[in-house]
Amino acid sequence: MDKLGAMEAFVRVVKAGNFSRAAESMGIAKASLTRQVQMLEAEVRTPLLNRTTRRMTMTEAGTAYYERAVQVLADIEEMEGSILDDVKATPRGRLRVDVGATVGHFLIIPALAEFHRKYPDITIDLGVSDRPVDLIGDNVDCVIRGGEVTDQSVIARNLGRLSMVIAVSPEYAKEHGLPTDPEDLEHQHRVVNYFSHRTGRTDAWRLERDGEMTEFRPRHVLAINDSTSNILAGLNGLGVIRTTTVAASSYLQSGRLLRVLPEWTVPALPIHIVYPSNRRHGARLRVFVDWIVELFRQTEETLRKHSLSLADRREVPSARTLG
Structure with missing residues (x-):
């Protein structure tokens, strides 16, 4: 049995919510996908999924297996991406990034076209929300957040x-x-x-x-x-x-x-860019972090100029002068 292939099949089924959508996304027959998951369950000697005609849920063992499988697959992708980076000197692969709403909408998204022109082989999955995320549990490569960083298990680079x-x-x-x-x-x-x-x-x-x-x-x-x-x-x-x-x-x-x-x-x-300290960081994360640092530096210079022009106004319009 191709254990890694079966592991990926199981993860894709869970993410898709059913076998049909997972098989379609992978470009394989549903019967083939079902067989891979069944072989995986036989290998681990316990059911991973509860299946009925109407819904599919994970068993308790399936939930535990899924969490570890996601991390294992991410680590393999990271390792392969790092090797390719070293061999081809071109950062490539997927980055899962999570940012706060303000920074995402007003700063990062408007500048991402420039990043992709420099690094066309890097794919970014961008989560935009003010809700806190779990770097490890949510399998996120890095987050950009405002506030002080107190977690000693992460690497935090100050952006200003x-x-x-x-x-x-x-x-x-x-x-x-x-x-x-x-x-x-x-x-x-x-x-x-x-x-x-x-x-x-x-x-x-x-x-x-x-x-x-x-x-x-x-x-x-x-x-x-x-x-x-x-x-x-x-x-x-x-x-x-x-x-x-x-x-x-x-x-x-x-x-x-x-x-x-x-x-x-x-x-x-x-504000900081934060990433796990216990995960090997490939070239794609390094170049993204460097790009973010430079983006914030340029933005700070621009905003300083704007702040000076705003401060040069003699007074803020009052309700009376506004008519």
Whole structure:
């Protein structure tokens, strides 16, 4: 029996949800695929799948086998890809990358065409979500996330810090005016806040000015757990938002968002690219990490220029000047 072939067949069946779709994706007959899985079950001497006419589920042993099989196949792919990289000096293969929504939508996806021009033989499976992922359990090669990294079992490369701004739409400003002090945000204005995937709690807002610091948890009209939706809420006049300059920059320049309380600083968000320390890292991951580092460096320079141009404005338009 081709054990690796049978293992891959079993994994494909589980991912597809049934034998028919798995066989179609592999370009083989359903009967052949069924035979491979049956031979694998005979080899391990226990059923891996529960089959009925309506549904298919994994047995307890099947679940354990599936988790290990996914990792084994990924390790083999990594090993073969690394050998090919060394032989052909051309990084190739699949990368599973997971990024936060803001960084994915406003930074990485717009630049990926450039990456693929440089490395046409690298395939990227990109997960875009603010939800935390398990690097090992989800078989992810690397993640890009904001915040501090405390897990000692991973390698974290610092990409810099994402600056933050507070902003509203012109429509909101016309109807409600603009906050002139942090207390206005706490007591008078409609605020769109962000809540944690893990705890369900909304964020506290922290603002600093000339050594003065204030922290409060505003009453929100809407709380969101997706950073792109946060921007959309602000653009549609739902309230005052706190967001990254990466996400807001083009809207601030076009006037679709107005920066408020510009004299107050929102603490910047540290951001890292993180990957497992116990996995061999092939050339495709190395070149991707290097490309990400350079992308963030260039973006930081661009945003610094934009921040200077925004700071050069004598005043932020008020509700009165907006008509």
